[in-house]
Amino acid sequence: xxEPLCPYFRRCGGCLYQHLDYQEQLRKxxxxxxxxxxxxxxxxxxxxxxxxxxxxxFIFHAGGLGLRERHRWWRIVDIEQCVIAAPAINQLVRxxxxxxxxxxxxxxxxxxxxxxxxxxxxxxGDSAISxxxxxxxxxxxxxxxQITDFSEKTSARQVLITFVPPNRDVSVSDDFKVIxxxxxxxxxxxxxxxxxxxxxxxxxxxxxxxxxxxxxxSILEKYASRHTxxxxxxxxxxxxxxxxxxxxxxxxxxxxxxPAIEAARKNIIxxxxxxxxxxxxxxxxxxxxxxxxxxxxxxxxxxxGLHPRVLKFLRQVRPKAILYISCNVQRLRxxxxxxxxxxxxxxxxxxxxxxxPHLEAVVELKLK
Numbered sequence: 001x002x003e004p005l006c007p008y009f010r011r012c013g014g015c016l017y018q019h020l021d022y023q024e025q026l027r028k029x030x031x032x033x034x035x036x037x038x039x040x041x042x043x044x045x046x047x048x049x050x051x052x053x054x055x056x057x058f059i060f061h062a063g064g065l066g067l068r069e070r071h072r073w074w075r076i077v078d079i080e081q082c083v084i085a086a087p088a089i090n091q092l093v094r095x096x097x098x099x100x101x102x103x104x105x106x107x108x109x110x111x112x113x114x115x116x117x118x119x120x121x122x123x124x125g126d127s128a129i130s131x132x133x134x135x136x137x138x139x140x141x142x143x144x145x146q147i148t149d150f151s152e153k154t155s156a157r158q159v160l161i162t163f164v165p166p167n168r169d170v171s172v173s174d175d176f177k178v179i180x181x182x183x184x185x186x187x188x189x190x191x192x193x194x195x196x197x198x199x200x201x202x203x204x205x206x207x208x209x210x211x212x213x214x215x216x217x218s219i220l221e222k223y224a225s226r227h228t229x230x231x232x233x234x235x236x237x238x239x240x241x242x243x244x245x246x247x248x249x250x251x252x253x254x255x256x257x258x259p260a261i262e263a264a265r266k267n268i269i270x271x272x273x274x275x276x277x278x279x280x281x282x283x284x285x286x287x288x289x290x291x292x293x294x295x296x297x298x299x300x301x302x303x304x305g306l307h308p309r310v311l312k313f314l315r316q317v318r319p320k321a322i323l324y325i326s327c328n329v330q331r332l333r334x335x336x337x338x339x340x341x342x343x344x345x346x347x348x349x350x351x352x353x354x355x356x357p358h359l360e361a362v363v364e365l366k367l368k
Contacts, residue, residue: 005050006083013070015084015355022049022354029349029359036329037336037363039347045215047207049354054123055204056085057171060105060115064097074109084355088122092129092156099150104143106134111166114139119162119171121198123187124206128158128198132171135163151180158182160198172199174259184263189213189239195266196237197259205352212350212362213243216298216323219346219364220244223321229292231319233299233310234283238264240298242271250275252291256282286313295319305331311338321345322365327352329361336363343368 004010004018017025030042058065061076069075080097081090096118106113117132131147133140144161151159158181162173176183176199184195187202190213196202203209220230224247232241235253237260245251253276255261261280268276279289284307297319299306305328306314314322315338322342326332336344342365350360 008067008077008079011069012066012077012079013068013073014082016357018355022046025354026349026351029351029357033329033347033349033359033361036333037344037347037361039344039363041347043215043346043348044351045208045211045348046351046354047205047211050083051085051087052205052207052354053082053085053089054206055119055121055202056082056089058093058096058118058120060100060103060118062103062105064100064103065093065118085120086122088127089120092120092122092127092154093118095154095156096129096150099153100146104137104139106137106166108169113137114143116164117171119198120156121185121202121204123185123202126158126185126187127156128160128181128185129154129156130160130162130171130176130198132162132164132173134166135175136166148179154180156180158185158198162199174199183259190217190243192243192271193267194237194239194242195263195270197263200257200260200263201236203352208350208352208360212325212360213239215348215350215362216240216325217244217247219323220247220296220298223296224248228294228296228320231291231295231297233286233297234301235264235278236260236300238267238276238278240300241276242267242273244298245273245275248275248296250277250292252276253278254281254283254286254289256280283307284309286310291317293317296321296323298323298325300325301331303328303331306335306338311335314339315341318367320367324363324365326361326363327358329359332361332363336365339365341368342366 066076114137119130162176235255241251345364
């Protein structure tokens, strides 16, 4: 057992493992991954157990900013400092709390009010706050003026306003405007700089993200050949494909979020790469695309796992190896069973989310 560092533990629904010693947390996650993957040995990669997250979605309430109460999602626990959030995030939380003294907060049950979320992202050397507003509020002009004034005082490099309808509980949208800075963040991974949309996905633990990419590259190097082709599936802004482009003849990035593909194109130019083909398409339509062989696949799907059509494609095309990155081990278990033509070579646990039950897994699958 461990003494929780957070004064809100057991009230806030964000962390469930703070009462466990960190080594015990890792043991629980290793056991879960062993059960899901069938692996006998799990490689373990961990980092700082606190103050690690580079993205947090805080919720406005009448008293300031907070996170959802455990078991009572409609109630908000006021948070002055989050112990799993990066120090830079906590600094921006203080700036927001100090400026917005009287909050026209959105009521999730009554569906009224204006300020919904403050989505704060602080990769090393960059920062953004996205103020998420109820697009149907009659108080929008007043709040937009407040945010515009705040943008001149905050240390955040980017300030955005994002509009969402009152009946959707989301914190990102394509309906947004930039108040300060730009709509992208920049983060350096293994000496390469990547742009990604403020509204898009990017891993929120920088230390573990670099360890993950080093590990994946060490595996991909075994298959390196100018006569082999790499498919980066669910590519986002192309980190896996671009970091490993020098190992293969051609790299294909498949991604369905257009702003991410646009950022990937900029990253390709900025990194001076010539052998990258970005493809804007939903993975479920992968059967419509022809790829050369021999093919290697890196797949980093959302929590829903590999789409059934993707699984069918993999069984038909039979890449010589698949590197599967998973944030949902139950879906990983399902997808591994759906690929009987492959044997498990290696499995690794990356503890992106200390103090929580969540984990990131990487498995190397080789064609039998």
